Amino acid sequence: MHNECMVALQIRDVPEEVRDALAAQAKARGQSLQAYLLELVETQARRLRNTATLDRFAGRSDGTRSLPGESASELNDQRERGGGPWGSAA
Numbered sequence: 001m002h003n004e005c006m007v008a009l010q011i012r013d014v015p016e017e018v019r020d021a022l023a024a025q026a027k028a029r030g031q032s033l034q035a036y037l038l039e040l041v042e043t044q045a046r047r048l049r050n051t052a053t054l055d056r057f058a059g060r061s062d063g064t065r066s067l068p069g070e071s072a073s074e075l076n077d078q079r080e081r082g083g084g085p086w087g088s089a090a
Contacts, residue, residue: 009041 026036 022036023033026033029036031039
C-alpha cells in the first residue's frame with residue numbers, strides 16, 4: 001500500500017443502484033468497496049497520465065506513422081527481401 005500522505009475523496013448524491021452495483025463488483029473481486037474504488041481511481045489516473053504522454057507526441061513528424069499491423073507487415077517484407085536496417089539475412 002502507499003505510505004505517503006493520503007487525501008480523502010467524497011462523492012455525494014450517488015444513486016443507491018450505482019452504489020449497490022459497485023459494492024457487488026467489489027465483493028465479487030474479494031475487495032472492500034473502499035479498496036475497489038481506490039483501484040478504479042488509481043487506474044483512471046494512470047490512463048490520464050498515459051493519454052497526456054501520448055498527446056505530447058501526437059503532432060510529431062520526426063518519424064514514420066504506421067497504422068496498427070503495418071509495422072509487422074513491413075518487418076516481414078524486409079525479412080523476405082533478405083535485409084533490413086540491421087544488415088542482410090544470415
